[in-house]
Amino acid sequence: MTTLVATEDEVMLRDAAHGYLDGAAPVRNLRENREAGRGFDPKVWAEMVEMGWAGVLVPEDQGGSDMGFAAANILAEEMGRTLVSSPFLSTAVIAATALRKAGRDASRIASGEAIYALAVDEGPKFDPDGCALRAEAAGNGFKLSGAKTFVAEGMSADRVLVLARAHAGLTLFDLDARAAGLSREKMDLVDSRDHADLTFDDVEATGEDVVGEVGDGMGALAPALRAGQAAVSAELLGLSAGAFGMTTDYLKERKQFGVVIGTFQALQHRAAHLFSEIEVTTSAVMNAGRMLDEAPDEAELAVSLAKARASETAGLAVREGVQMHGGIGMTDEYDMGFYMKRARVAAEWLGDYGYHAARVARARGMVA
């Protein structure tokens, strides 16, 4: 396998992403989005499309830049650093991977014409196998009935990838978000991003709308979920580094009892411990990207390892961030709270620590 050290191309991509996002989408941008009541800034997304990020996993003959999963992770990580909200994960990573796996055209993703949402969850915990939303055969097509929740980009999406249970088994559909019978309601979550509850009431779908084979929805969805889980791990890693950077900066300037608080050993050792956790998680996230690029069919353990580690590390980074900032860390005016809220949502999305640690354990033969 390629080493776990960044290649020259990867260093360049990271520098470019960092440079752009620092200017165009600092944490302030998230605050502005929240005040404006929108999940993301369309101007920032348009610029990402322009730079080829929307097509990062789309083949070149469909207008994509086709840079691969490790590259997608680098972009997600840099977005995490300043809490950039965009449809990148649900559209450019998850939907693009599902469509590609099923041999469908993804050019409208690369061109920025289509924003996709993924509708899988039905209860409070991630459980795709427990999907109960029904797809009843009707004429030459299907009628979908049921409900989905925790749908990222659910309100702004043009298209929805929805997992449903047909007679033949789990089936993935690619539907117009404005289809008759499909209603969307804003889900007001702590991270101030675009999430929605979706209700399907006899929504009509044709055979054309099926992604991959009827009864084999996981054939396209499983790789897409792995890609999304790896990318959200990368986002959490970037978020951890962002929160940690703010915290160490603060330790170096904040004075109490006449001295800079960074001189206190009680805080220094906690900061050094957090540094260690972030370093170990960095390896897991890089490994997930490499495995998806080089041995995608064997990547499940690597991806779950990354999601478990990244969820846990981000939790520690934001808890220490608020605690070490003291009272100011509790204020809405200060940015640290945004990190804490996004960390909690991203840790839950696409499977939390327990879900992924158990998957690692199963892959290692520890439990049945």
Next chain:
Amino acid sequence: MADGDKQALAEFRAEIADWIDRTAPPEIRDRDFSEDDICWGGKRFVFASDGQKAWMEACAERGLTAPMWPTEYGGAGLTRAQDKIFKEELDRLRVKKPLDSFGLWMLGPALLAFGTEDQKKHFLPQITRGEIRWCQGYSEPGAGSDLASVQTWAEDKGDHWVVNGSKIWTSYADKADWIFALIRTDRDAPKHKGISFMLIDMESEGVSTKPIKLISGKSPFCETFFTNVKVPKDYDGLSSIVGEENRGWDVAKHLLTHEREMIGGGGSGLTGGRSVGTVLADEGQSDPVILSRAMKLEVDSIAMALTLDRYKDLAKQGGVGNASAMLKYYGTELNKDRFELLMSAGGSEALKWESDAHGTLAPEWLRTKANSIEGGTSEVMLEILSKRVLELPAR
């Protein structure tokens, strides 16, 4: 990686696996290994079996006791990728490593980085053939974590030194043939500047050792005393000092970094290369609390193993410097957790000094408590990280 490289590595894997399988004697394979299976080598080493000796010699013949050292010094000249494959195949075929020694882990890397050509040609092959067993003389009584406060002193007598003082925590000094030690050669220089990295024959007159019994009941460490020990400045043309005189701290720092990486990566060997999770699965553990602790440990252990790989690759590209303190800190704490968990899982059976089901798990568990003390305590590692990596201000 190019397909040609992949192909070459696949061929290497097949070839080396076949050789291991044909060569490894029955005594050193197909079972779990304990500390008693470690082959240390040296003039006075008593082999556990004929097979252990034959395996060491067969590997030494091919340079495989020091797989990545250059062939001219007794190594096999393997690349890192090949070395990894060799170790994977040993694990897969459940064959014990042919040789473990402080010469391989520490002196060798120091000589490769700082030794003269003559020193390398003389000392390295003795190490790879398992002929000379080395021990490390760094710490001194009372010095604790303050390693540079070396008091053991070598007085310059023209063509030789006269060494007086004592070292503590010298691993297996009572079984070693030679010692590499930090000795003060200039008492007027600042504390880090007057130390030399000296090679001393343990059979020299005036050297004596006294084992220290640990909580594990074992005595892997000794006190080592030097009383008017005459150390020639050169052994038939070979300098007794590695690197420059009075610059031994440079060598020591280099080695400490190396040692930290090694201790950080240790641990899995004691369960025969198997993960704690797999061990528990084999035992049919059903306690949900133990299983959930095991899952977390498994996640962290795999991520740590990847981090060791990543840091090795980073080191090849110009060094990771003080950040390697993270490996030592995290790896040793993880290893302690691993043994706490194995003890919990084993219940009263694991409390025996020797158990049919768990072997010498209890003394091994006790031994791991030193992991986060030796080679720099966890707290010293956190100091290094906070001051030199995070650049948090000193008081």
